[in-house]
Amino acid sequence: MKHTKVKDLLQSNTTLTEVNAKGWVRTFRNNQFIALNDGSTLNNIQCVVDFENTPEETLKRITTGAAISVVGALVESQGAGQKYEIQVSKLEILGDSDAEKFPMQPKKHSLEFLRENAHLRVRTNAFGAIMRVRSVLAFAVHRYFQEKGFVYVNTPIITGADAEGAGEMFQVTSLPLDNLPRTEDGSINYREDFFGKHTNLTVSGQLEGETFAMALGQIYTFGPTFRAENSNTSRHLAEFWMIEPEVAFNDLDDNMDLAEDFIKYVVKYAVENCADDLKFLEGRLADEEKQKPQAERSEMTLLEKLRFVLENDFKRVSYTEAIDILRDSTPNKKKKFSYIIEQWGADLQSEHERFLVEKHFKCPVILYDYPANIKAFYMRLNEDGKTVRAMDILFPGIGEIVGGSQREERYDVLVEKMRALGIDEEELWWYLDTRRFGSAVHSGFGLGFERLVLFVTGMTNIRDVIPFPRTPMNAEF
Template identity: 50%
Template sequence: MRESIREILARPEAGGEVSVQGWVRTARHGKKVSFLEVNDGSSLSGVQVVVGPECPGFDTEVRGLGTGCAVEAMGKLVESPGQGQIYEVHAQTVEKIGGVEEGYPLQKKRHSFEFLRTIAHLRPRTNTIGAVLRVRDSASRAIHDFFHERGFVQLHAPLITLSDAEGAGQMFRVTHLDPSDVPKDESGETDWSQDFFGDSAFLSVSGQLEAEIGAMALSRVYTFGPTFRAENSNTARHLAEFWMVEPEVAFCDLSELADLAQAFLQSVFVRVREECEEDLAFFDQRIDDSVLSTLANVTEEPFEKITYTQAVEILEGAQRDFEFPIGWGTDLQSEHERFLTEEYFRRPVIVTDYPKGIKAFYMYLNDDDRTVGAMDVLVPRIGEIIGGSQREHRLSRLQGRIADHGLSEEDYWWYLDLRRYGSVPHAGFGLGFERLVQFITGMANIRDVIPFPRVPGSAEF
């Protein structure tokens, strides 16, 4: 396999012949020399290819190369006299592999992120989106390594399900029925028994319930895959399709889960800082000048731990005119979460023990009968990045919570079986992977940290 530009630039010294393949970012042509900046996506930095008139096809081919052309250049790697680059390539041959038709939309200028979303098939060639994708890759590998090093087994949760893990009803339906000829039952309702799966099926909103099955046999499992929410929110914080990381641990309580969440995040941050130094410096310079300092802070400092009740008391005493009024029993909004992390504690915060009325049915009911063993991990700029809980492992309590939420035990028969046969205390959390990437990169809109965003009104590419 050929040497990438990243590998070429990492050579300890100049010298020797190299072959560079990539896309021209910029081209400057003079009468006797051409300068091509070539990038192959392996790093933020490209390499400058210097082409003289002795190169075959200099006048007929090289001088016609422009932004976006795919090329292969062979030549000698030399130390560069220019600033901002270690090496350059003095080309002996340059071959145009793929030309560019008139109207190529990515020229040497800054394009708005709104515009780039309309050309998602080309935007990975930009500095910003290319850097985002490299950070995604680094973070993804760090996540798998973290869990594998601690004895977790990866569980592949299904994407098609009959269960609503959140009990919120915001799910995409999966059906094979002909919309022009939908079968009806005796009451005139859709007869889902005639559908492909013999019942009403949906795209999964979470792999948590299936992860609990794994934890009840393998002790430590995690899922990492796409999830779907039919939430009609056209905001910079929401996607209809996104990736979730969901570990589940048997014989684990809320305190142990909070420690796991902190260790997990800090491990990922350390890894990305090591592997993506150049990309992070770019984000700090071009996107948000707090990227590097914030990452250093959350990596090196312990997270603050408070209860929901303490958080409400802090917010009520802040004498702030919040857009969303705060009071015990109301959920924390992004502005509240950011106040706690950015102004009050100036570090990540783990909030525990939320009112049972604002949390899901599967969360452990505390002895006060008012709160559940839930936790949220809040970070600067983003707010909630992790949500988790100790699960309700007591059968009668879980049945009561299902009834309180207006859900049917019949729909969760297998989930209840886990409490009937060898139930143990267990806990888990969910991390929105795109929010993690947002936090690391400082990108303001979640649509710009996933290759192909799925949002209300748009599912292109």
């Protein structure tokens, strides 16, 4: 008999004489009531066992974490809080679970403990909800761009280019590490490596994405990226996923329009399709907020934060105006900021970004026209010679969620910037070709997918919104 998902059983319009459900036991009480969950929904379905006619040996094997199959009638539930339950006529143990050793007991666990058991944490309500929301958001990303006529491009994971120019990249090699080939000057001879050159795991698909945008008009990438940054903060991962659209003939204003429309679309899609999971995560966040000092508590619930994004136009503010606001702000004057803003050119921190969003403008903010010396080489230089056509989108509780720019389409200007920064022109000859053959104004942005999931789920540590986090000194599972 084909089994039916728990979600579909709970949403049934009628009772049924016989159904089959399969899943994992969450709880088993009074030798009669099983809370069964199969991952299709946050909610369990109650399965009522005929314990008088069920062998005692079988009852003993119904433990937390065990995989079971039940056959029985779907009937209206006598208990509160549930529409249907299954009156079990046949029960089969598919996989036993050692109840005493099973880590995911039906009690509250610390997030650190759950990270140490990342292979099992998805069986908890919280992580089941997070991963379902993550899945829906990923689908919404593709749905949005496909509806808009974008072409999905898979850019290389192994690359010889450092898109950000930061050098924090994981090297890829097949050379024997205990006997590295050397050149005459003693440096590593990468000509003998698999690719015949020094290669790394990508930090961004942008540069390759630009080449496709200059032929296909509008493209997007959505794939894994890597950064060898030795940071153990709640905001950093060594392996993460990036969403990066690139659009020919779009200037910075078009880019801001696209980014705002895109974010609102995917957040709205999650709100409309993850109601139960988001309601649960909202309650979880509220409990977490109660543990904080009053001054550190968020003024908004999770769903209020999401509506805050959906219902407000994003305020567009130049970097220069933002610096003036921050410099004259009370927390800056009273030295409440950890990083005091003293002059134009400062690199804004999360505390500054959140102040602008949560305290000053009270809506999402798009900052634009940043100092050239704190932004990447590929951003278009403004006529003032000191700022670039960059933009960042700032959200409540999280700060920057999107970074993008109008790209430098002028060959001579781009070459000059690369030389000033010591970027090898020969390494990026193909990138420069796009400026030599039919160059045009074009723009794009990057959105760290885990940042988006973090915001939508209300979690506070980015390690909790990716299945298996990769961080310094941790590559378990």
